[in-house]
Amino acid sequence: MEIFEQVLMSDQFGERFREIVKRAMGDRSQSEFARELGVSSSAVQKWLAGNGYPSSDNMDKIAKAADLSGDALRGYLKGEEVASNCDEHISPEEIFLLAKKLTKEQRKRLINLMLEDL
Structure with a gap:
């Protein structure tokens, strides 16, 4: 069972890592994102392919680009949920009002993330 858990964690780690890289990239191309990090575009391509x-240092840059602390990113990659900075319940209406402040591309990304979670 231990070997199975390690393989599962490895798959989950890779999947979560690719999700964070895509979140950090936003609307930028792999080349643009790579340039901002100071790495080659083939490095970003390898990360997204799980290779x-x-x-x-680059992990911290990716965390920052994804609006996460380095510790939050590492915890998320280990399977922990990202802690919210808000202790109180936010209603769907309040979330909608916050979402209206996003750009059109950010709202599209939010909708896609929500649909993937269903």
Whole structure:
């Protein structure tokens, strides 16, 4: 069972990592994102394909680009949920009002993320 759990964690890690890289990239191309990080576009391509992972410095840059702390990113990759900065319940109406402040592309991304979660 331990080997199965390690394989499962490895798959979950890779899936979560690719999700964070895509979140950090936003609307930028792989080349643009790579340039901002100071790496080659083939490095970003390898990360998205699950054929490699960035250095800890680049991991911190990715976390920042994804609006996460380095610790929050590492926890998420280990399977922990990202903690919310808000302790109180936010109604769907309040979330909608917040979402209206996003750009059109950000709203599309939010909708796609919500649909994937269903």
